[in-house]
Amino acid sequence: MVDEGYVISQVQVMEGVLNSNNVTVHSDGTSRDHKKIVGHQLSLSNGETFYLGYVPVACENANTLLDLSLSVLQQLYVTYSDFSFIDTHELMKTVLSKITSLMTDRAAAMKSYGRLFEEHVKSEIGGDVIVHFLHCSAHYLLGLVSACEKAVSAIECNFVREHGSLGRDKEKKFVHFADAKEIATFCLLRTACEVLGPNGDQKSGCRMDWVSFCEKSQIPSFKGNRFNCHFEAAAAIIFHVDKIKTFFTSGILNAPNLKLESVSCDVQDNTLMSIACCLALFFLKVTGPFWKLVNSSVKFTDFHHYFKMLDGALSRWSADPNELLNHDFICIFDDQMCAKSVMFDAVHDFASKCDSGFLTAICKSLCQEALIVTRRQLVDFLDDGYFTNMSSHAQEQLRHCSLTNLIGESSFGDFDFDISKRRNATLHNRSAVHRFKRIKTSKFLGRKSQSQTSRLLKIARKRAPLLRKENKEMDEKMKNAKKEKFIENQEQKIAKEINDVEKRSNLTEKVKKHGGPFSSHEELENFLKNNRKKSITFLTDNIKDEIRFQKFVVGHKNLKLGSLEEMVNYLKAVLQEERPFKRHCYDFEEI
Template identity: 25%
Template sequence: MEEGQDFSLHGKAVVNDANLRDEYYWKLIADFIGPQTGEGLDLNQGPCKNRLMIQVGLLREDNNFPWLAITEWLKKIFPAHQSADFRCLIERGIATTLSLGIEARFVFLDSDVNFNFVGPICDSIGVERQHLLELRDFSERARSIEVTNGLIVELSNFVAREKISPVVIVSWLRNFNPEYCKSGAIQKAYKLLRSRIKKLKIYCRNYETRSHRKNAAIEKVLQSPFELVPKKLPKIFVKKRLRREDYERVTVKEEDECSEISQGEGPEARREEVGTTLQRGNADAGGEDDGKTSSSDCGESLTLLDIAMLSVQKLSSVYGGKTEACKSVSLDLLKNHYALTYKEHPAMEEFEKKVNSVRKETSLVHPVVFLNYNANYLVDLHDAVEAQIMSFEKEIILSTGVKLGRDNLPKFKNFVSLPESATSRYIHMACDILSPISPEKPNYRKHWVAFCEEKGNPSRLAVNQSNRLNNYFEAAAGLIHHHKETALFFADLLSIANDPCPNIILESVAADANDSMIQSFVCVVAIIYCKILGPYWQLLKSGGEYAFFSQFLLCLYQRFIDWSKDPSTLLAPEEDSNVFLQFPLQEKIFTGVFSFCGEWHTNRDLIRACLKRTIKVIAAVTEEHLKNFLPGGMFSQIPSTDVCLELVSCTFSVLMAEYPFGHAYPYKKKRPDKLSKNSSKSQLDSSQEDEGISGNSSDEASRSRNGSQFSQKEEQSPQARKGYRRVPEEEQEENMDRDYIIATVTRNGGPCKTQQDIEKMLLRFDGKSRLEKREGLRCEILYQKMVLNNTNPHLDHHCLNSTQMALKLKFALPRVKPGYSLVLAPRKTKLRPSGRRAAEDQAAPAAAAGLLPSGETNPDSSSTEVGITS
């Protein structure tokens, strides 16, 4: 990128907003021009802040100081960080400052400088200076990116700054590709690598001149892959074509006729009867075509509320609690996420328009505020339940003098436990073994599914997805549903493994699984899911009307009062409907939770006492966060009949749309909670009943539709798998809608007018996935052709990846020279030829063509916020 262009603070409002030219700024100038000792800069009072680096960048830009002098000065005043890449730290710090909002910008300026920064590529996967110098294993993160020439140059520059042996590059690259240097001959591998690195650095050095810096050729070279292991070409064997004789005939094996389907009529009849108790959205969703692939096969996508809950949880840990600053930043983030989702889902636009049109007639909460209320409420509910469980565990340990689970074993006495309850530890560790997040981690998922199938109780454990807060409660329900199988399964695993060094994780989980106290507390969490959190989440994903949320919440709050008086009612399942008059989906799926309460008579009183106290705490959390929806609150009034008819299409499911930049569950078509096709007919009928009743009313509904099936691939024998061939997935059709293209280009800071604008846009893409980067560049190309009528032939070629798209865009747009040039020595001036001047005159209209349709130029960065009208 051109110096001073992509990281320029000149003329930006951030300089005055953050008061960067304060008294300390002039002290920096005085020290740079004067002694360069750092005296008077208070550098020994604490770690260096990013504000100082930004001010150094402003100092260099205001006075046109050369980078070489700036970096040498910084090495003198920071002697402990001689090998730091100061220029990259300053440039990326300026870019980050310009891209952040006001609150987040001040937080960033007050944060510490990361002197362990290696380079932008290593930083994208979280690899820092200590990882490289200490030769740590970061293979799991490294394999997520491709080894490019830019990464090789980045590692080579780090070796030069640290002044270490370059042979270590081979050890680092083995993390990116396990097949590289598999024999262990590091010296031999480096000899082959050294010449390639030398040629690459010479090539890059030739283009690092003032007139060729960061042009399209060097960009293409740096982003092209660096082949570590040569690809083996497949051997091609020519097969002779056999002549088929006329008398050969293909025999078709006759199959038995299908069994009668009269057995399936029973669930259909029951489905229609129970369907009358459901809401309109649930009944409509129940009529989907069963032949289509269910959502459980494709994985469950993250919703906007999931992202909001995760933001609240992470920010509260950063700010040391839910402070006012934390709430303000989380709300700003939610507005930005809402704006992104709003542009991807047209139904949300209609939803907001209808809500805003009737807000003068009735008190109706804005959708963003509604999601913010629920995000804070659900996060605090999780924390409150965990605090109550920890309190009960401490009381039991103090009264009995015996620790719980593994803590009572001599082997684990010296273990330092995390600040969590033993119940939470058991739920997380058991799910990591039985249904882990990543199939690459060592686990016993297949063994667990087969074991449950053998016991006649197919697995109902969902995939342990850490960024879905309600999965903690759902996992507890799954573990209690399988309370007869879990302890036996872990005991069998320990008995099978006769290693001299036993698996310490298995021993820990087995000890917790055999502790009756821990199992009782897990049952409490499971009941809260089946009775409160599960139905609440089911309501938010159903077709319930948004205008009646206060009535739904009032029903829940009244049940809190009843349950706190008599918690024994929580230990029995509902017959027809849950607290929100919906089908009790969670209770039908996890039936083993309530059988556990009936069998374990010794701990029934403990479960009841813990539930009574926990329900009171949950009621208090509900009153704290959702008091505006309870009687007497700001949004507690029931809208008139006319308003309700107008808002009939505004349902909760619209707000729970898929977040466009989230991710789904792994194990596509291999969900561990799918059950076997060979299970008993009663299990099949139950799953069919759930299928027709629940529809898409909750995220659990998609799992129940395939509740009696699990992957056929796991059941097939090796002989059967030989003939198995994966059906290729259909390619998704690209969105060519004009409004969508304009919105995407505007969101990415476009449209681009020059090659420098493309560089700025690529900088904004830093940290995003390849799919998002490719979609942004695709929309930019289409915008140039459809809106700006750019007829350059480079835009007509079909590009396969984002690198090719960026190059085509650069070829199609003019190159505008910077207004000044930074040099280390005076440059001889020459008279400009007349032909060159004429060429620049022709480039001026082309640059002017990059204006928006309205005639106004687009700013460097754009941020979309949702306005909330009170």
């Protein structure tokens, strides 16, 4: 029954595509249980969205992704050909001619995937065809997070160098909590959300106690919105900062664990809270309004108007961020997406109590890094950018396109929910159920006449076993591709081992020519003493060979090349001294 519903939904998708003038193909990938999965969706010029399900993939390179997309579309052609008696090749040409754009995230392979897809369309239908390649605008926020992390990291390093540790790092009991990969401010934001927010740390958290104490908590889940969670968390923590301090220090908690104590130490640190305050201001006036923008009805063709406001604000603030700190300036966009709130007032009230010079320096650094990312990732929306100066024909093709690829994210949300309910269902079964529900195939079938319904069910019974077989073959193809990759990796490893043996052998022969390899300080000293009249080039080349021998044959991986004096010191650090000897100081400029 599920397989038959899968077939009927394919007919529904094809009818929608054929009735549309322009189609955008969305694709997104994820991994579950160490298995890579790609999902496809179609958005049509009339506003409809069709979900095409999930397919397994061995590796997400451009050619593999292209083959997957074409195979998903090919299933639609074949099924609809049985229903309509239209030639499969003609259906393919018709559908490809309607695909005017692709939308993906910013994964490395996607740009090549877009180019290959366009080349395929040109080869099939001919003519001067353009398939526009669109990036998901929501992923720009991930770039902003990285930019702000870079800026904050530099600020923290400078502060620690001049004034000492920050937050919990001042206390010896947290010495084992140190994490070199995470900056202190971001650690505060994450741990505070884990112990106080929903879906947090069930073992070390105190969510229920906090909610009872606070009554109405604004602390978000750190697992929810990965695009905006750092900025949103900063705003919520600043909003609740006084209550958080009271909650942890007034004895309300009977036996707080180390994680709770670490959050308490961090929120008492004025420097960390000043940085968090700047991130909160960034949320209220930049990333929060931007998130509302990408989730609104604003279309891709209108985005350049908002980009000008964003770019202009960051440009001004990179030189003078006082506007960002101004309570009267609400946000970067001059429309209904921005409004003052209780949180807005609370954050500005906290900012007024901080060192204004320090806040200005932080905001300036944040805006400078954010501007670099903005102009790199959204370059096509600059005044001379591609999407700013589109032809009227291109604008018509993209008028239906949304700003984000979040339909792929929501599709995988359904996938995770289905896994929690049906652990052992096949990927094909999940795709069928997901698509049938999402595009409301039962309503589509209900709108058909009795004869059409009878014909659809007949085709569904015929095609269902074939589609199930095709999807099994796709699984087998994926497994075979993985096996081929395993063999390729194995061959590469063997080739590398052979190459390493040859390299070690050659290095051994080279160092033997000058009396090496050296095994002690004394041998190295004797070599330098006996060859002090030789040229600097001769000595440098031979010491380089010794360094390479120690690195690739002996295994001292941290050795590196440098000046002659530096390399001699590197060798001395790793060579075993056989017996005491008099150290000589050589003047390498005289050698």
